[in-house]
Amino acid sequence: MADVAATRSGSVTTTTAWRGLVVFVLALAAFILFWKFGEDIAPWAFEYPKKQIIPAARWISDFTKWLLNDATFGLFTFTDLTRFIAAVIDFPYKVALSLLASGLMSGPGSSAVQLLPPISWIAVTAIVTLMGLYAGGRRLALIVALCFLFIAVFGQWTSAMVTLASILVAVPLGVVGGLLLGIAAYRWRWLERALLPILDLMQTIPVFAYLVPILFLFGFGATAAVVATLIYAMPPMTRVTMLALRQVPSEVRDLGNMIGCTRRQMTWRVLVPTAKESLMVGVNQVIMLSLNMVIIASMIGAGGLGYDVLAALRRLDFGAGLEAGLAIVALAIALDRLSQAFANRNAATDETQARGFMARHPYLLAALGFVVLTGVAGLFVPAIQAYPEALQVSTGTFWSRVVEWINVNFFDTLEAIKNTLLIQLLVPFKRFLLSLPWAGVVALLAFAGFLLRGPKLALLVAALAALIAATGQWEKAMITVYLCGISVMFAGLIGIPVGILSAERDRLWRWVKLAIDTLQTLPSFVYLMPAVMLFRVGDFTAMIAVVAYAVAPAIRYTVLGINRVDPRLVEAGKAMGCTEWQLLTRIKLKLALPEIMLGVNQTIMFALSMLVITALVGTRDLGQEVYIALTKADPGRGLVAGLAVAFIAIIADRLISAGAARARARLGIAEEPS
16 A cells, blocks of 8 residues: 555656646746737837836945944944944954964054064964864864965965954854854744855855945954954854754753753753764864955955965966965864864763873973974074075965966967857857847746745745846846856856765875865955956856856765765666666766755856956956946945846855755655755
8 A cells, every 4th residue: 555655646746746837838838929029019128118217326335324324322422333343343453464484563554563473483383283183183283284384385374364364353253253143043043044145145145245334434454354254254154053953862951951950041052062073064164264354354364375466366376376276275274173083083082181380281282392492592593583685485486387388389279169169159158148138037937936845935036037127137146147157057067076975985085075175265366367367357167267266166066965875775886787877867866956956056156256357357247347346436326236146146045955855855855954
């Protein structure tokens, strides 16, 4: 009977899927007919009436000016409040900067005199090495030491310490802020419902879009950069906190209630300690996202490695930009491994039973000893204080010459490839999207949302798409969709086959994983330099940079999906005599489809974030609009364009996630926890 019921259920699901497909095809046919013949009947559906455009940019700019000039809380103004917050953030930043990079200074500006030098490069390397030894053993200590030695040997030490100073301030603030918001949202569901769309916007609005308001409110400098980093890096910590607290086993909560814990004790002594391992994942995300922000933050005064990469981009010095970018990668690897090690460290291994302060804190005392000894020795031997310039190594010239050699010897070939793809693919696709009626696209998106998840999703995607048109951003949005769509297509054509090849070859996967980890930690600006040097500016150059940046999730999720396929199903296929090709196409890829779809979703998110960066190479999409707003200090214009990018990202995310959920249901795969 169970088999008969399962068969009936499967046939019903298949019938429903076919009906949905037929209805969607009919709707698509109606859309095509309207696109071909509807302009004479309803011209407003093809070009949004200018008189009906919502002046959201002007409203936002006026509101910003009101905040700056007129908003007051009685005893102090809104500007006083933001300046106070900036001063609070600035104090720990200056302390960290003095310890790591500048030393203790006395006097104003360029006339300042150094009273004490910063912590020596040997002491900093020793401290992080001891942290690695304490948290993860000798292997981790060696990895961390090599990362910091790489930074010193390649002459990036001072810039790296400036970057590390901002990270040491931004990460604790991001972790504490995200943790408190997550706990509050866990306690009060109404706050969670209000917070989730805000978190979506914080993660999808391009950072460039809110740099102008931050500059107005917090001024130019490292403090404004830290605030921008917090806005970008805090949402994952908030989401992880909500998820981690919900996943605490019910028996742990019951135990806390039985022993009479108050609400505060239940939170801080039961739930948070139990969820520590999951919460450290959020800490790790804050660290990595803060490092991703260093270049964009350098545009508003952060300095450090980000400024070095940005300066190299401006003068098209690929070698210098690559070295600074690799220094960011080394810093990211060290901090990532350390945070993971502290998250996984077993508290039972602590030697808390040992008596005496020295016996209980050997690593701390060793670190202080290195600071004091190298500080004193550095006064007499400069090489101990700062890594000697004579021993520094640089490969920047080599890499720049490699790009120049490719350009000289393969110019005709590269131009032929570029022109062929532009003429045959990019330009026709761009013209096709620009010719579509906005009203028809909104209706088609709404219909797709209705088929995938019902009226709620249909209303959401229709409202967001209509808002893009109503704010006058439709044409630029279509150019963004064209660039994003083409880039995602190529990233998928590269990433999915690479993922398939790597999924069952452990040695190949180790090398591919190393490559994509490096790609994901390299600053996005680094991708632009070789692309511009080889292909000049334009849409094709933007596409190349976006594909290089966004290919990683397509590979990673394909491998994840194939590795999650139940081995018993594969064995059953082999027992039935399936060939390797049949096993791949009829079992593995079919069951891995939901994960592959989520990989495509992440590829779209990466592509949209990179498209704002590619505005520097002459695109004419929403990213260019955001960048122009930044150069003209127009917060309204930037935020409206940024919101349009966020709406595109949310539409794509919701539709693809709904499609992945339907695919899981059709295949009988359990839904992933969210």
